[in-house]
Amino acid sequence: MTFDTPYLFYILCAYGFTIFSLILFLGWSYLEWKRSSTDET
């Protein structure tokens, strides 16, 4: 990718939003599982 592309803002926003959302959702799901797993055998 040429870093002076006129579309850099949109590309960064799309990839940034995707990665941020995926990590956030995974983290939230993990915390929920951790909270519920006190009795998991």
Add this chain to the structure above:
Amino acid sequence: MKVTWVKPRYFFEVSKVLFPIFIGLGVFFFAVGLYTALLTSPPDYQQGDAMRIMYVHVPASWMALFAYALLAFLSFFVLVWRSPLAELLAVSIAPIGALFTVLSLVTGSLWGKPMWGAYWVWDARLTSVLVLLFLYSGYWALYKAYTHTDQGIRAASLLALVGVINLPIIKWSVNWWNTLHQPASLTKLSAPSIHPSMLLPLGLMTAAYIFYFFILLILRARTELNKRKLLIQESLT
């Protein structure tokens, strides 16, 4: 007939083994997929580098549709056989499907702005995907609206089955109506109209999304089961 594989206990034993494997494969495909998508794949001759948004947008859309098809399939099992495993999985899939739908809509609008000049148009494809998000939200709202989980899951399952009508509308909306959204570049019936150098990152990112989906599904289904165990324990004490 005794069907052991549909028992939650069997599923959770298998999922414990698969979980670390899925994490490893998911991280691998994400790393290689992002590298090829952003650095090695060529820009499009018309859209330039903006086309790179496709590598996060298209897999998200596919996963949103796949998750809904799976949700409807499991909902059928819930309604007909009242399968506890199908119930756990269906309830776990709904938020994951909603996440992929949001990703599809947001990345799509970020691709639409530089290409169409607008973040949003009331195009048949975009509108039907928005309806898909409402279906996921409606499923979750119905499930949570009842005090008794049994009633909630049955009402939500019914909505999931009715909502299946939206899947062919999403798929063929670009063929049935004049839409701003482009038609499919990849179909089963013909050779893909996309170059292999672009097909590779698309495939890698799709694989990454699939593993991410199953990692989340296992995690959320286990959470749901634990919550139910706690509720039963509380009701007994």
